Amino acid sequence: MSTLAELNSRVAQRLSMVSGTSIQTYAEDRIAEMIQHKFDIVWDEFWWPNYNKWATWVLDGATGVVTTDLTDLVKRFEDLRSIYIAGNDIKITLLGSETNPNTYTGTTPLVYEAYNVASRVFKVWPITATGSLDVNYRTKPDNFIATDTVDIDDQLMILGATWDYLEDDGTNPSATQKFQTLFEDRMSQLTSIHAKRPIPLDHNTHRPRTFTLA
Secondary structure, rough: OHHHHHHHHHHHHHHOOOOHHHHHHOHHHHHOOOOOOHHHHHHHHHOHHHHEEEEEEEEEOOOOEEEHHHHHHHHOHHHHEEEOOOOOOOOEOOOOOOOOOHOOOOHHHEEEOOOOOOOOOOEOOOOOOOOOOEEEOOOOOOOOOOOEOOOOOOOHHHHHHHHHHHHHHOOHHHHHHHHHHHHHHHHHHHHHHHHHOOOOOOOOOOOOOOOOOO
């Protein structure tokens, strides 16, 4: 993975090879914005494993939220992937749009929904639920500065930003089409690579087993 400055330089190198493309003196800032834009787009396109995280958070038992401040951990509700009752495989589902959450009672968390408070992001029902949750989430980086590492495939960022620049430049349609195709092919390749990684069909497969000697 490369820094934003390194990606910027490599995009400029790609552009300098394209006949008829004019790279203006202020292109560095434009290219950086295009890299940022492509990152934001592909962030929502796929759940990138290198940003995947797990944490266990305690419910407050009174308002349906966790006691941990999530401000710098989960910046958007969309960055929650799954929520489980801690220590087991019981997944809590999203609250249905036609369901009255006040019908849920007791101390076991059953469903969750978005919560419009930056420090909490989500809440569970019933709000009197107690215990802990195992949460799979990701933390979206702040907008990059030159020295920040962009932790997504270099070629995906370079091809995407080059395509954007050529699209705006408008002087070489064939090159624009070429880089669009290269970007889309690389995106498909990466998602396919991750999709082909083996996962157990039975979650018990990798659990410790106890053997009794005869």
